Amino acid sequence: MDAKYQDLPHVVIVGSGFGGLNAARSLAKAPVRVTLVDRHNYHLFVPLLYQVATAGVSPDEIAYPLHAIFRGQKNLEIRLADVGSIDYAGKKLVTSAGDIPYDALILSAGSATNLFGMEAALDHALQLKDLEDAERVRNHILQQVELASQESDAEARCARLTFVIVGGGPTGVEISGALSELVRLVLDRDYHLDPADFKILLVEATGRLLEQFSPFLAGKTESALHKKGVEIRLNAHVTGFDGYNVTLKDGESIPARTLIWAAGVKANPLAGAAGSPTARQGRVKVLPTLQTPEHPEIFAIGDAAYIEQRGQMLPMLAQVAIQGGRHAARNVVRFLAGQPLQPFVYHDPGTLATIGRNQAVAHIAGLDLWGFPAWFVWVVVHIYQLIGHRNRILVMIEWIRDYLFYNSAVLIISKWEDRLDDAQTK
Amino acid sequence: MDAKYQDLPHVVIVGSGFGGLNAARSLAKAPVRVTLVDRHNYHLFVPLLYQVATAGVSPDEIAYPLHAIFRGQKNLEIRLADVGSIDYAGKKLVTSAGDIPYDALILSAGSATNLFGMEAALDHALQLKDLEDAERVRNHILQQVELASQESDAEARCARLTFVIVGGGPTGVEISGALSELVRLVLDRDYHLDPADFKILLVEATGRLLEQFSPFLAGKTESALHKKGVEIRLNAHVTGFDGYNVTLKDGESIPARTLIWAAGVKANPLAGAAGSPTARQGRVKVLPTLQTPEHPEIFAIGDAAYIEQRGQMLPMLAQVAIQGGRHAARNVVRFLAGQPLQPFVYHDPGTLATIGRNQAVAHIAGLDLWGFPAWFVWVVVHIYQLIGHRNRILVMIEWIRDYLFYNSAVLIISKWEDRLDDAQTK
Numbered sequence: 148m149d150a151k152y153q154d155l156p157h158v159v160i161v162g163s164g165f166g167g168l169n170a171a172r173s174l175a176k177a178p179v180r181v182t183l184v185d186r187h188n189y190h191l192f193v194p195l196l197y198q199v200a201t202a203g204v205s206p207d208e209i210a211y212p213l214h215a216i217f218r219g220q221k222n223l224e225i226r227l228a229d230v231g232s233i234d235y236a237g238k239k240l241v242t243s244a245g246d247i248p249y250d251a252l253i254l255s256a257g258s259a260t261n262l263f264g265m266e267a268a269l270d271h272a273l274q275l276k277d278l279e280d281a282e283r284v285r286n287h288i289l290q291q292v293e294l295a296s297q298e299s300d301a302e303a304r305c306a307r308l309t310f311v312i313v314g315g316g317p318t319g320v321e322i323s324g325a326l327s328e329l330v331r332l333v334l335d336r337d338y339h340l341d342p343a344d345f346k347i348l349l350v351e352a353t354g355r356l357l358e359q360f361s362p363f364l365a366g367k368t369e370s371a372l373h374k375k376g377v378e379i380r381l382n383a384h385v386t387g388f389d390g391y392n393v394t395l396k397d398g399e400s401i402p403a404r405t406l407i408w409a410a411g412v413k414a415n416p417l418a419g420a421a422g423s424p425t426a427r428q429g430r431v432k433v434l435p436t437l438q439t440p441e442h443p444e445i446f447a448i449g450d451a452a453y454i455e456q457r458g459q460m461l462p463m464l465a466q467v468a469i470q471g472g473r474h475a476a477r478n479v480v481r482f483l484a485g486q487p488l489q490p491f492v493y494h495d496p497g498t499l500a501t502i503g504r505n506q507a508v509a510h511i512a513g514l515d516l517w518g519f520p521a522w523f524v525w526v527v528v529h530i531y532q533l534i535g536h537r538n539r540i541l542v543m544i545e546w547i548r549d550y551l552f553y554n555s556a557v558l559i560i561s562k563w564e565d566r567l568d569d570a571q572t573k
Numbered sequence: 574m575d576a577k578y579q580d581l582p583h584v585v586i587v588g589s590g591f592g593g594l595n596a597a598r599s600l601a602k603a604p605v606r607v608t609l610v611d612r613h614n615y616h617l618f619v620p621l622l623y624q625v626a627t628a629g630v631s632p633d634e635i636a637y638p639l640h641a642i643f644r645g646q647k648n649l650e651i652r653l654a655d656v657g658s659i660d661y662a663g664k665k666l667v668t669s670a671g672d673i674p675y676d677a678l679i680l681s682a683g684s685a686t687n688l689f690g691m692e693a694a695l696d697h698a699l700q701l702k703d704l705e706d707a708e709r710v711r712n713h714i715l716q717q718v719e720l721a722s723q724e725s726d727a728e729a730r731c732a733r734l735t736f737v738i739v740g741g742g743p744t745g746v747e748i749s750g751a752l753s754e755l756v757r758l759v760l761d762r763d764y765h766l767d768p769a770d771f772k773i774l775l776v777e778a779t780g781r782l783l784e785q786f787s788p789f790l791a792g793k794t795e796s797a798l799h800k801k802g803v804e805i806r807l808n809a810h811v812t813g814f815d816g817y818n819v820t821l822k823d824g825e826s827i828p829a830r831t832l833i834w835a836a837g838v839k840a841n842p843l844a845g846a847a848g849s850p851t852a853r854q855g856r857v858k859v860l861p862t863l864q865t866p867e868h869p870e871i872f873a874i875g876d877a878a879y880i881e882q883r884g885q886m887l888p889m890l891a892q893v894a895i896q897g898g899r900h901a902a903r904n905v906v907r908f909l910a911g912q913p914l915q916p917f918v919y920h921d922p923g924t925l926a927t928i929g930r931n932q933a934v935a936h937i938a939g940l941d942l943w944g945f946p947a948w949f950v951w952v953v954v955h956i957y958q959l960i961g962h963r964n965r966i967l968v969m970i971e972w973i974r975d976y977l978f979y980n981s982a983v984l985i986i987s988k989w990e991d992r993l994d995d996a997q998t999k
Contacts (some may be wrong), residue, residue, distance in 0.1 A: 188719065188986045205633050212984040214763035227719055227986075244723055278987060293614065293653055297670060337640035537974060541967060548963060558638040560614045560653075561704060 152180040152222045156483045159240055159249035161230055161417065163190050163213055165465045166255035166449030169472030170479075171223060177480045181223040182247060184240065188213055188227055191278060192533055194465060195542070197318060199281035200407075201325035202289070202333075202555040206278050208541045211534040230256070235422050235442055251444045251479045254421055254431070255472060258450035258463055261411035261428065268387035272408040275318065282561060284407060289560045291404055292330065296338045302402065308345040309403035311393045313385045314410030315351030317359070317500035320368055322407060323349045324503035327375040332553045347377045348401065352384050352410065357508065359462065359498050360515075364508040367517045371502045385410075412463055418451040426453040427460060435490035437475045443482065446475045454491065461493055465532075470494065501525045504550065578606040578648045582909045585666055585675035587656055587843065589616050589639055591891045592681035592875030595898030596905075597649060603906045607649040608673060610666065614639055614653055617704060618959055620891060621968070623744060625707035626833075627751035628715070628759075628981040632704050634967045637960040656682070661848050661868055677870045677905045680847055680857070681898060684876035684889055687837035687854065694813035698834040701744065708987060710833060715986045717830055718756065722764045728828065734771040735829035737819045739811045740836030741777030743785070743926035746794055748833060749775045750929035753801040758979045773803045774827065778810050778836065783934065785888065785924050786941075790934040793943045797928045811836075838889055844877040852879040853886060861916035863901045869908065872901045880917065887919055891958075896920065927951045930976065 156179050160167045163185040171183050189210040198204045217223050228244035239248040260274045273287060274280050288310070295307035308330075312323050327347050334340075349356075349372065356372075356379070357365045369379055384396035388406040395401070414429040421431045423439040430453035431439060437452065439445045449468030454461045461467045474491045481488050497511030499521070507521035516524065526546065533539050548554055582605050586593045589611040597609050615636040624630045643649050654670035665674040686700045699713060700706050714736070721733035736752055738745050753773050760766075775782075775798065782798075782805070783791045795805055810822035814832040821827070840855040847857045849865040856879035857865060863878065865871045875894030880887045887893045900917045907914050923937030925947070933947035942950065952972065959965050974980055 186989075188715065188984070205631050206987065207631050207983045207985050210985050215980070215984065218763060226723070227989075289614065297652070337644060537970070537980070540970060544963070544966060544970075554641070554963070557633045558614070558641065559633050559636050561632065563612075563653075 149221050155180045155222070156250040157182065157248065158251045158253065158479055158483075159184060159247055160253045160255060161185075161240070162255035162257055162415075162449075162451075163187070164193070164255060164257045164449065164468060166257075166451075166468035166472040166475075167253065168216070169469045170253050170255060170448065170476045171217065171472075172220070173473045173476030174479070175220045175222065177222075177476070179222065179251075179480065179483065181220075182226055182249075183213065183217070183223060184226045184228055184230060184242060184247065185213065186227065186229050187277075188225075190216060190534060192538075194529060194532070196275055196278075196281045197321045197325060199278065199557075200275055200284035200288075200322065201329045202285050202557050203325060203329075203549060204542055204545050205557050206282055208538050208545065209533070210278060211538060216534060230417055233420050233422065233445070235445075238444065249444070251483060252446065253472075253475050253479065254418065254445060254447040254451050255449050255468065256415035256417040256451050258412040258428075259415050260408060261413040262408065263411060265386065269385075269406070269408060271388050271390035272313075272406045274408055275322070276412075283564070285557065286560050286562050287405060287564060288326065288329070289334075289558060290563060292334050292338055292340070293560070295340065295344070301344075305344050305346070306391065306402040307404050308340065309348065309401065309405070310346070311348045311350060311385070311388075311401065311403050311406045313350045313406065313408050315349060315353070315356035315379070315381070316409065317357065318409040319349055319351070320356060320372065320500055320502060322409060323347055323372055323377045324375060324501070324506070327372075327377055328503050329555055331376065333555045333558070336553075342376075345376075347375075348380060348403075349377055350380045350383045350385055350395075352382070354381050356381075357500060360500070360508055360510055364510065364515050364517060368500070368502055368508055371506050375503060412450065414451050418447065421445055421447055421451075428453075428463070436478055436488040437471060437491050438478070438482075438488070446479060448472050448475045454493075456493055464498075466496055467493060499525045499528065575647050581606045581648070582676040583608065583674065584677045584679065584905055584909075585610060585673055586679045586681060587611075587666065588681035588683055588841075588875075588877075589613070590619070590681060590683045590875065590894060592683075592877075592894035592898040592901075593679065594642070595895045596679050596681060596874065596902045597643065597898075598646070599899045599902030600905070601646045601648070603648075603902070605648065605677075605906065605909065607646075608652055608675075609639065609643070609649060610652045610654055610656060610668060610673065611639065612653065612655050613703075614651075616642060616960060618964075620955060620958075622701055622704075622707045623747045623751060625704065625983075626701055626710035626714075626748065627755045628711050628983050629751060629755075629975060630968055630971050631983050632708055634964050634971065635959070636704060637964060642960060656843055658846050659848065659871070661871075664870065675870070677909060678872065679898075679901050679905065680844065680871060680873040680877050681875050681894065682841035682843040682877050684838040684854075685841050686834060687839040688834065689837060691812065695811075695832070695834060697814050697816040698739075698832045700834055701748070702838075709990070711983065712986050712988055713831060713990060714752070714755070715760075715984060716989060718760050718764060718766070719986070721766065721770070727770075731770050731772070732817065732828040733830050734766065735774065735827065735831070736772070737774045737776060737811070737814075737827065737829050737832045739776045739832065739834050741775060741779070741782035741805070741807070742835065743783065744835040745775055745777070746782060746798065746926055746928060748835060749773055749798055749803045750801060750927070750932070753798075753803055754929050755981055757802065759981045759984070762979075768802075771802075774806060774829075775803055776806045776809045776811055776821075778808070780807050782807075783926060786926070786934055786936055790936065790941050790943060794926070794928055794934055797932050801929060838876065840877050844873065847871055847873055847877075854879075854889070862904055862914040863897060863917050864904070864908075864914070872905060874898050874901050880919075882919055890924075892922055893919060925951050925954065
């Protein structure tokens, strides 16, 4: 950072997800110096994480180096560190790379998987929150198919080919659809598995899928998944998974070697350290200005913040974080200048969820879309939102290749879990 | 595999590197059934491994799934397994996925890093033999530069920015050149490091670089590396590295946090299990027919095999393995049919080593090439040899982008070694 910025007020941003990234960019021309703190040196495009998990794209195609993003922004410094806590009195962030004093703090620490207290019972469940998780899911799925092809015992083979996905929200729907296409359209050419051995089970605790969408679109989604061979269990609760059997609340036990937990998220625990009470999902309650009530110099946005508008909590979506990040940046500048702050108003640009080839659901401008039109919108929006020309071009190539030739990009087991003798252990 | 192949003689191939891959492909139309055994589910294009290590290409761009390669080959089965030993009497391979009986065996297990008995002293050295190694090197380099930028102590900063590469063969030269370009042309834009802090040291035990090439080309290479700021130490022997200091045989100690060992390879220890005496580098001595003298049904090729031609040992090169694989396949068929076997004759197509942008050395058809012409040949040959259109197109895009914009592909620290508090520990 140039020396001329040293005396300006210091804005510290925690997290380089959609919220933190947009807050940081919006402060490019503001009379402040900015430190962006993250434990990774890249911005992760989370909406496509499920495609890394299902071999559709390569991990580095959805990650973009922070230094490259902010190369032109002279008032910004990047600090790789784990954040430990916030010292309100001393106005400093306590991190693994030392204390970082701030004049204003924007907390955009994102979310973590919510296992609802079942951590011990779900010790063997796979998650999907970061790049390592996603690569682990891909390796695990490919490994199970590989081992199933070597397995002579029919029961053991079926268990390896049973994939249980918990959570009927967009992530659960996306994984189920993509996994079905990966196994039936791609892997089956190499392994010639008996379709009867193979099962994808989508388990949802409520009475329907995709509660963000209309019942009509939820119905469209159910029938599309059904056609893909995905079995949907509504009003079902998973209570445990020991790596061999998934247990449901009603006592049923399903032999399966894979459980992917997409049933809930909660704010990153750091939100609780913001010195203000937390609400649902551990999100910190903020004022309409995005400030925490107790510490006006601390702002919270995105998944970390609990905000109600028209009596409804704003959901944990990229768009909420993006708009919140931009608004927090403007309010931070006003705050530091002693000017009155503006309340945040979220403009819903619409909601999208994809199911598979030529199939998605969307609610845009009050209209319900489904099938090819919704899918086309989804593809364009996601390519457009990716950061960097390299990633846009590469993801486009992967998708066109996959679309035309049914050839998934990354069928590589980069790390074998439990080494190869796993086949003999069961 | 189709049932009609079940009664054919069984050829088992160990290893899916250049040798095993080409042997397997050459047996496509032969009256045999083939089992290809490897611990990975992909063929690795080793010549570009150093580019993964220096952020030039993505790991999955140089790995190609074995199942995709052999999709059309009906007489071949792939078995993912760790090979334990060979049971000569019972004619079976003992693996982590069970015993595999064979009628003929082609041993193409490749090579491993040779630390010449200094394993304990070089415990902290980085290697470059597989995809995990290469990603670890990339993460480590990016991490050191990141931590150096946070380091206020000048000595500690210099140690983080000192990269010692051991071995003046093609791999050592390639890493040195690529690392210099990564740090000086790419990372420096983001970190603005003092060039005086930064050091790449290439240490070679003999009196010159690239002993495979003429002294003239070795001289060209030395001056090209010198211009890139690489310091070359000839006749120097590294005897230890504890993670903080590199020690040389003459007693000198060089503060450095990175040592990359490219000074030697030896045959995979499995070669020693072939039941025949081993020669230099642990390679198994074979007859001109590529058979082991003691067990005519066991063939060895590539890095695993010791073969002399015109009084010279064939080197551990991709081309030797490729031609050996094809020849072993033909001889295996003759052996199983009771026909006389043919001796293997290696045709040297030339040797290439790259130094960096527009710079390589080559010895082709008796001619020494250097500079841009050699580099252009190198680029074309390597793109051409990559397997699969996806990988060719993607690597081409990465290289064009890097060439035009000095923008390395994968500046992602996918895994932070020793976590972030490393900065405080030293």
